[in-house]
Amino acid sequence: MLGRMLIQGLIATAALAALPFAAMAANAQRDGIIADYAAQARKAGPAFTGFSAQRGETLFRARWTGGDARTPSCTSCHTDNPKTSGQNAKTGRSIDPIAVSADPSRFTDAAQVEKHFARDCKSVIGRDCTATEKGDYATFMAGQ
Amino acid sequence: MRLAFLLAVALLTAFPALAGDDWVPPVTDKLVMKECGSCHMAFQPAFLPARSWQKMMDGLSDHFGEDARLPADQTKAIRDYLSANAGDVVTRGRARKYMQWVSPGDTPLRITENPDFERKHRFADKVWKAPKVVTKSNCPACHLGADKGMYDDD
Numbered sequence: 001m002l003g004r005m006l007i008q009g010l011i012a013t014a015a016l017a018a019l020p021f022a023a024m025a026a027n028a029q030r031d032g033i034i035a036d037y038a039a040q041a042r043k044a045g046p047a048f049t050g051f052s053a054q055r056g057e058t059l060f061r062a063r064w065t066g067g068d069a070r071t072p073s074c075t076s077c078h079t080d081n082p083k084t085s086g087q088n089a090k091t092g093r094s095i096d097p098i099a100v101s102a103d104p105s106r107f108t109d110a111a112q113v114e115k116h117f118a119r120d121c122k123s124v125i126g127r128d129c130t131a132t133e134k135g136d137y138a139t140f141m142a143g144q
Numbered sequence: 145m146r147l148a149f150l151l152a153v154a155l156l157t158a159f160p161a162l163a164g165d166d167w168v169p170p171v172t173d174k175l176v177m178k179e180c181g182s183c184h185m186a187f188q189p190a191f192l193p194a195r196s197w198q199k200m201m202d203g204l205s206d207h208f209g210e211d212a213r214l215p216a217d218q219t220k221a222i223r224d225y226l227s228a229n230a231g232d233v234v235t236r237g238r239a240r241k242y243m244q245w246v247s248p249g250d251t252p253l254r255i256t257e258n259p260d261f262e263r264k265h266r267f268a269d270k271v272w273k274a275p276k277v278v279t280k281s282n283c284p285a286c287h288l289g290a291d292k293g294m295y296d297d298d
Contacts, residue, residue, distance in 0.1 A: 068209070087278070091184040091185075091278065091279060091281065092277055092282035092285055093184050093185065093282065119183075119212070
């Protein structure tokens with residue numbers, strides 16, 4: 001009995017100790033993805049001087065007319081508050097929060113991030129997003 | 145008596161199809177669950193015949209208006225799974241009834257246009273327009289066990 005409690009205690013301690021490492025790994029992956037977008041943005045034009053969370057927020061809240069009428073804004077699915085769950089405006093499916101503080105797995109899988117930007121930029125704006133827009137958006141969400 | 149009851153419970157748990165006809169084999173493939181379940185529920189392949197899934201996977205660049213393209217290896221793996229578990233292949237649970245309504249020359253893409261679906265979903269407009277529903281293909285809005293293939297909670 002005592003042995004079992006000890007083992008359970010050890011497991012719990014190990015899990016707790018591992019948590020910050022998992023978060024650090026996720027942060028490193030996210031930083032890598034944002035760095036990739038920065039490299040692309042620099043290549044696209046010399047005007048690029050870095051990402052801006054503020055521009056990312058403007059992009060997130062903007063209303064567009066070029067895309068699908070059901071999704072004129074990022075907020076159409078993600079709601080005005082990126083820390084809350086959203087709902088896909090076309091399918092009704094619930095969407096986990098897009099803010100990193102609410103879902104630390106956000107912006108950590110490069111292929112997933114690219115896939116969703118490809119789909120969602122077309123759906124909301126009606127065109128592909130630029131590397132600067134993607135980096136601004138990810139930077140905004142990383143701080144949310 | 146008690147033994148018979150327990151046996152019945154065990155059987156129904158192990159073979160939900162026995163519990164009723166409103167059941168189809170659930171999706172068990174991780175990639176299919178993830179990619180097909182990314183924007184909508186990962187619909188069970190038993191609701192459409194294999195040729196429909198082939199056509200579906202051929203047309204991902206315009207998937208009901210959405211660009212749902214995936215890398216070639218993933219597209220192939222998903223195509224293989226959906227075709228191998230299609231309604232005209234597995235013929236289990238509700239699949240049999242759905243397939244009875246699909247004529248051999250037809251290649252339907254919308255599960256919600258099957259007469260068996262329509263027959264069971266004759267609701268007022270306000271039901272379909274409820275904020276939690278949004279669209280007819282949002283099964284889990286009302287069927288809480290939809291992702292497990294259970295549709296008998298009506």
